[in-house]
Amino acid sequence: MLIETKGLKKTFKSRGKEVEAVRGVDLAVKEGEVFGLLGPNGAGKTTTMRMLSTLIEPTEGHAVVCGHDLAKESAKVRRDIGYVGQEGGTWGEVTAREELVMQGRLYGMSKKRTQQRALEVLAAFQLEDYADRTVKTYSGGQKRRLDIALGVMHEPKLLFLDEPTTGLDPQSRAHMWDEVRALRERGTAIFLTTHYLDEADALCDRLAIIDHGEIVAEGTPLDLKKAVAGDVVAIGVAAQSAEAVALLGAKDFVREIESGEPDPATGIALLRMYVDDGAAALPELLRALDAEDISPASIELHRPSLDDVFLKQTGRSLREEN
Numbered sequence: 626m627l628i629e630t631k632g633l634k635k636t637f638k639s640r641g642k643e644v645e646a647v648r649g650v651d652l653a654v655k656e657g658e659v660f661g662l663l664g665p666n667g668a669g670k671t672t673t674m675r676m677l678s679t680l681i682e683p684t685e686g687h688a689v690v691c692g693h694d695l696a697k698e699s700a701k702v703r704r705d706i707g708y709v710g711q712e713g714g715t716w717g718e719v720t721a722r723e724e725l726v727m728q729g730r731l732y733g734m735s736k737k738r739t740q741q742r743a744l745e746v747l748a749a750f751q752l753e754d755y756a757d758r759t760v761k762t763y764s765g766g767q768k769r770r771l772d773i774a775l776g777v778m779h780e781p782k783l784l785f786l787d788e789p790t791t792g793l794d795p796q797s798r799a800h801m802w803d804e805v806r807a808l809r810e811r812g813t814a815i816f817l818t819t820h821y822l823d824e825a826d827a828l829c830d831r832l833a834i835i836d837h838g839e840i841v842a843e844g845t846p847l848d849l850k851k852a853v854a855g856d857v858v859a860i861g862v863a864a865q866s867a868e869a870v871a872l873l874g875a876k877d878f879v880r881e882i883e884s885g886e887p888d889p890a891t892g893i894a895l896l897r898m899y900v901d902d903g904a905a906a907l908p909e910l911l912r913a914l915d916a917e918d919i920s921p922a923s924i925e926l927h928r929p930s931l932d933d934v935f936l937k938q939t940g941r942s943l944r945e946e947n
């Protein structure tokens with residue numbers, strides 16, 4: 626295991642008030658995998674990542690990162706990891722090549738190796754054409770690529786990426802996904818945070834879903850979705866939602882039914898049902914509503930997504946949170 630945590634906690638004291646940002650997290654990240662921490666704003670993703678990368682001390686709990694005890698051997702942890710924060714750390718007045726060389730020297734690499742490695746990462750992150758231009762002239766995507774190039778300059782075993790694609794346009798975002806996959810191909814494990822469902826789904830070998838500082842689900846994207854099982858049928862009703870829940874919930878093929886709060890603007894409440902075979906269930910559900918003169922405002926049938934996993938665990942949709 627590259628990361629193993631037990632009961633990791635962080636409580637901030639701010640103006641006399643305590644904020645429990647992370648409330649006892651147990652995580653395991655394997656060598657060479659892309660592991661994601663998915664959750665809404667304020668869930669505790671950045672705080673968890675900052676603890677694991679030695680930037681802040683846990684209030685409680687224990688962690689081993691790259692074989693080193695996080696609390697007792699933080700210098701060794703720092704040597705073996707790379708960290709790319711949300712803001713990035715590039716300076717503006719210097720060139721990409723100069724930044725990379727500084728980073729290499731900072732990590733104790735020899736002059737010769739630093740020059741060589743700078744060429745390697747400039748090529749890997751398609752920065753060769755801009756290598757000798759000052760960073761302030763870079764586009765958002767180029768700057769983000771340089772941030773990550775700096776993070777891997779010293780060849781860490783493990784790279785932390787805090788929201789790697791927030792603020793990027795769709796094309797730069799797709800490129801960033803390719804970069805992350807290429808890093809994994811080269812054997813670097815990646816721990817990333819994201820609040821994008823599609824990013825977690827597409828990029829992560831495994832992920833943990835975090836909400837209010839607690840892990841609510843963990844597994845491969847496929848396993849997490851399978852655990853929701855079957856199909857999801859969502860029917861919007863404008864009135865009589867309690868009656869509709871009782872009616873539809875009584876069907877033996879409906880494994881579970883949940884009702885959302887009515888939308889304040891439209892008055893429509895969304896009823897979500899988990900069924901084995903959505904296509905077969907739908908006509909029966911509609912007939913049952915029709916028999917009671919309840920007319921649906923909307924109908925949706927879909928395979929479970931990571932949002933359904935989040936919804937099932939927390940009763941809220943991640944789409945509405947971000």
Ligand SMILES: Nc1ncnc2c1ncn2[C@@H]1O[C@H](COP(=O)(O)OP(=O)(O)OP(=O)(O)O)[C@@H](O)[C@H]1O
Nearest residue numbers: 637639644646664665666667668669670671672673
């Ligand atoms: N230094 C701090 N002092 C007080 N509270 C903090 C501090 N840092 C974070 N918090 C609080 O801890 C909680 C978790 O924050 P954190 O930044 O870890 O969330 P996040 O999941 O990374 O969210 P985002 O996606 O917005 O970055 C939030 O309620 C936040 O306001």
